[in-house]
Amino acid sequence: MPLSLDSRQTKPSMQFLEYIKIADSWVATGIVYAILIAAVVLLAKNFAKVGTFVNEVKGELKKASWPWESDPKIKGFRKYKELVDSTVVVLIAMILLAGFVQLFDFIHVAVITFLTNLGR
Secondary structure (H helix, E strand, C coil), X not given: CCCCCCHHHHHHHHHHHHHHCECCEHHHHHHHHHHHHHHHHHHHHCHHHHHHHXXXXXXXXXXXXXXXXXXXXXXXXXXXXXXXXHHHHHHHHHHHHHHHHHHHHHHHHHHHHHHHHHCC
16 A cells, blocks of 8 residues: 555645745745845845945935925925926937937938948
């Protein structure tokens, strides 16, 4: 008589194993979980350094010049005047750059077409 496992005992554990499997591959699952464990270990090992880094970043961000008014009395659209002006300048520059690239693309296509038609 062959040995058989009671299906009621193995189903929940098998369901859990199928639940944690990634992309129907145990190799991919092992790689992903190994990377996650390594990341957690490295983060825990360097937690003090990460905390110091975050505090330094906060300090530097407080020193930065932000493109909006810090005065709480100024409200609405006027508060973001510098931000809006900078955005408009960037958009205009991008439109001009796109036109410049398009113009030279048109010129190069015309020149290449002319040169390739010379041999016919």
